[in-house]
Amino acid sequence: SPIHVARADSPYVYTNSFGLNFTQMNASLPNVTIFATGGTIAGSGSSNTATTGYSIGSVGVLSLVDAVPEVLNISNIAGVQISNVGSEDVTSEILLNLSKYINKVVCGDSTMAGAVVTHGTDTLEESAFFLDATVNCGKPVVIVGAMRPSTAISADGPYNLLEAVTVAASNKSTNRGALVVLNDRIASAYYVTKNNANTLETFKPIEEGFLGTLVSDVPYYYYPPVTPTGKTAIDVSNITSIPRVDILYAYEDMSNDTLYNAIDSGAKGIVIAGAGAGGTSTSFNYAIEDVLNRLKVPVVQSTRANSGEVPLSDIGSTTASHIASGFLDPQKSRILLGLLLAQGKNLTEISAVFHGSTDD
Numbered sequence: 030s031p032i033h034v035a036r037a038d039s040p041y042v043y044t045n046s047f048g049l050n051f052t053q054m055n056a057s058l059p060n061v062t063i064f065a066t067g068g069t070i071a072g073s074g075s076s077n078t079a080t081t082g083y084s085i086g087s088v089g090v091l092s093l094v095d096a097v098p099e100v101l102n103i104s105n106i107a108g109v110q111i112s113n114v115g116s117e118d119v120t121s122e123i124l125l126n127l128s129k130y131i132n133k134v135v136c137g138d139s140t141m142a143g144a145v146v147t148h149g150t151d152t153l154e155e156s157a158f159f160l161d162a163t164v165n166c167g168k169p170v171v172i173v174g175a176m177r178p179s180t181a182i183s184a185d186g187p188y189n190l191l192e193a194v195t196v197a198a199s200n201k202s203t204n205r206g207a208l209v210v211l212n213d214r215i216a217s218a219y220y221v222t223k224n225n226a227n228t229l230e231t232f233k234p235i236e237e238g239f240l241g242t243l244v245s246d247v248p249y250y251y252y253p254p255v256t257p258t259g260k261t262a263i264d265v266s267n268i269t270s271i272p273r274v275d276i277l278y279a280y281e282d283m284s285n286d287t288l289y290n291a292i293d294s295g296a297k298g299i300v301i302a303g304a305g306a307g308g309t310s311t312s313f314n315y316a317i318e319d320v321l322n323r324l325k326v327p328v329v330q331s332t333r334a335n336s337g338e339v340p341l342s343d344i345g346s347t348t349a350s351h352i353a354s355g356f357l358d359p360q361k362s363r364i365l366l367g368l369l370l371a372q373g374k375n376l377t378e379i380s381a382v383f384h385g386s387t388d389d
């Protein structure tokens with residue numbers, strides 16, 4: 030269960046009705062809760078030039094905030110340690126717990142302005158998409174990470190954290206869904222993706238553009254609040270687990286066995302990272318139709334190209350409830366399919382939700 034923490038050197042001055050501890054309660058400042066999950070932002074290396082091979086999640090939320098005392102000039106902070114793992118170890122259990130927690134202690138508390146989630150960057154976009162789908166009270170949920178560990182020269186985590194808290198505390202950030210803030214940019218969690226394995230300039234919504242930027246820690250939004258086309262809000266209050274969804278990466282000579290093996294070993298839904306606009310071989314297409322018609326297991330056809338649409342008209346015949354991912358990439362499609370399966374949706378309903386992202 031989560032541990033509530035505050036700054037190491039000072040006693041709590043205020044505990045709210047949800048048991049969250051604050052080290053200051055300045056009535057003129059907004060309240061923000063930081064939910065820490067781990068990742069490089071909480072990592073430390075053996076030298077100040079090491080930007081790989083460092084230990085992940087060795088720094089707790091308390092030390093993160095201690096490294097950036099400036100956050101206390103802009104908000105009253107409560108800290109909750111949800112987990113302390115590399116993002117590759119973030120599970121659907123952690124995400125469900127986190128989402129329910131934010132819905133309860135941020136959405137359910139009129140004195141709380143918003144939430145910040147610190148997270149490893151490798152799968153940050155998956156967790157951000159999950160939170161965008163499942164926290165919909167209008168308050169900002171800002172997901173932030175870092176590419177350099179806290180011990181590196183020019184570590185990016187401290188300033189990224191300050192920017193994330195600034196965005197979460199700003200009333201300009203409401204009704205924009207979950208937001209990803211790194212490297213002075215504000216992006217919609219619905220579209221953003223990691224583009225480079227190593228560099229600071231890595232999170233981008235490839236086609237859709239950023240929502241805003243920060244200059245000298247002041248957020249500027251290019252547009253008034255918008256909702257991504259076809260976005261589906263999902264209530265997780267009655268969901269206790271997320272069914273397993275596997276992603277299969279398509280390639281020349283791909284064997285149909287990959288599909289049947291995944292289902293035989295327990296996958297309740299499949300996402301294909303297809304070639305181009307969802308393409309798989311003629312033989313594999315028959316296997317997909319067999320799985321849809323006979324086994325009634327949803328197969329979402331997405332693309333391994335890192336942007337663009339998979340249109341429904343481009344995949345398969347009309348003899349089955351085909352599901353085209355629209356503009357959602359394989360990793361976002363996996364999150365959405367898992368949530369829809371958890372809600373008990375059938376193939377036709379699932380197809381309609383994915384089709385919504387295409388606006389046709």
Ligand SMILES: NC(=O)C[C@H](N)C(=O)O
Pocket residue numbers: 067068069070085114115116117148149150151152174175176177
């Ligand atoms: N930059 C990072 O945070 C990478 C790290 N492996 C993680 O995702 O936890």
